[in-house]
Amino acid sequence: MHIVERDEDLRWILGSAYAVAVLGAHPDPKRPAHYVPAYLKKHGYRVLPVNPGYAGQELFGERVRARLDEIDEPVDVVDVFRGSDKLMDHLEEILAMNPPPGVVWLQQGIKNDAFAKELTDAGITVVQDRCMLEEHRRLM
Secondary structure, three states: OOEOOOHHHHHHHHHHOOEEEEEOOOOOOOOHHHHHHHHHHHOOOEEEEEOHHHOOOEEOOEEOEOOHHHOOOOOOEEEEOOOHHHOHHHHHHHHOOOOOOOEEEEOOOOOOHHHHHHHHHOOOEEEOOOOHHHHHHHHO
16 A cells, blocks of 8 residues: 555545544544544544543444544544644554554554554555645645
């Protein structure tokens, strides 16, 4: 797999994805980790929130999980709202997802080439430093 740069690849991801796990989802509507997944849900995506601080609560009509590898169903995209310096802390749980996600999408301002390489080496496509909401509005 690869690191996505081209609009046609982004458009394909956005058009073919259904289930989006949101790592770092947050209940505060003023935070991007809330309004971006809320936008995605409004546009037909199933949003599976992940945040250990809110595990067991409900966001976007789904139970919040503590870890990505607690999700026991296929996920098309893992949308990440964690700092670039925290990404390696989540590598093991992403790789433990069964089945693995097709795409890991790092939100705007989030980039880590070593993390991206580990994922692409495992066959997972990576998007770095792009807002899923902005790209959806722009391309869809």
